[in-house]
Amino acid sequence: MSVMGMSVNFSHIERELDRLLRSLRGTVFEPAAVTRAGSNVQTDLDQRTDDFLRRSLRSIADVPVMSEERPQEYFGRSGHCWIVDPIDGTLNAIAGTDDFAICVSLVDAASLRSLAGAVYLPKPDVLFKAAHRQGASCDQNALGPAQAGAWQQVKDRQKIVSFGVPKDGPAVARRMSDALRELYAKGWVTRQTGAASIDICRVANGSWSGFFEYGLMFWDFAAACLIAEEAGCSVHAVPSAPHEPDRMPLEYDLIVARTPEIMSEISTAIGLTNPASHE
Template identity: 35%
Template sequence: MELQALLEKAEPILRQAGELVRSIPHPAVYSKEGHANFVTEADMASQQFLMEHLSPLLPEARFFAEEQEENKMAPGFNWVIDPIDGTTNFIRGYQPSAISVGLVKDGQGVMGLVLDLGTGELFTAVRGGGAFCNGNPLQGAQAPLENAVIVFGTAPYYRELADATFAAAKELFLCCGDLRRSGSAALDLCHVAAGQCDGFFEARLSPWDYAAASVILREAGCPLDTLPGQAFSYEKPQAILAGSPAVYPALREIVGRCLG
């Protein structure tokens, strides 16, 4: 199936998954390995729904999903799923949370869909086809670094990365407009693509956190990569840096030096 046609069939599936998640306002919560690392029955219901309904669209595709016990990127197509990105926010009723579905083919991101569970905004892109939010085209902002809003992540289960993360945040704070921290990397990255903020970094993200948004960002004209000197991959956790063309070089230099 042609990618644009596939995207059009996947969009209502994400919206239906969002309705399913919102229908479970007080889900049971379970702890996973690591400090403050949670999963809820809503995560599990969302993931099961997505896998069941995406599978017929592309029968040859495999699944690489957060709440799946074993994940290995297979040759060909792989759906990369985060059933709820920002689970802690979702548990607490704090708005930024999303469903993120990316499609990777032979190591290359080719499609991304991110549904904001609070606003209902659906960010989408296919490789070579541009990036959109609810059908409206996206393009990164042009603000210079001194006026830029930078968002960043601090996964609580990687406490060993705290010093380097906050060193980078402090240095950026002293030369940019301001900093933000939302708790949903997928939405942060989409907001960079939409020009609502200008840069993003996190010291370690799993592929399901950035697979969909990476396609959306790049189609909006914004670079995304891992640390300088390292190879970007959809197969393992890694640092993620992204930004508008105006901000990305300085972001990459500062964060690369602090985290490298």
């Protein structure tokens, strides 16, 4: 496969992302200035990380960069681009917790498929990464599909599903309430981390059985869902906001599940039925 006319090895890009993000070891990841743009909280940490990634990613693959920090740089449905969330979980970083991540993915804009991606948790120095059809790993440990009988084990032990709440929480409050009531009735226990990329990676490594969120932005899950898919998880993403046909849809309803059986039960409970595949 090629990017902008160049033959590209996506495993090589994955390794380069590992090297790039690990170079941030020792960086002080503490926000010093906090501002608000509408419902979105922004910090100098988000901007510094975004600037670093914009300078650095073009040396790996010289394609456009679309970032949460500059959503006006809206990308069409041709070629390739970097999809970046410089800090997923900004409020967690402001609060002083470790649950925030840097997310980077190289995406084919026509198919909306991530080709190589990484999710880096700088405080614990943990890096998840994957390349299309090349598998996924956490640090140096391979992430593989659930073993036979995994769904029965989940039912016998603990059914844990994590969920995210979009910035416009009131708009989906009733929908969330209905979904959670159905999940609790089926015996699920819920968790809420506040960073979708981390929750999705925890599905990939088997900590959680599933994750869902309504109205999730593409940069929040592009890298993490590649990692989950390469680890054998089921992913269902449906555009949830109007978009021009020649423009990349940015907002989705999303489910990630460790097994197809888990996907079926969660999708029925939360009202996203007949999932087939990542779009």
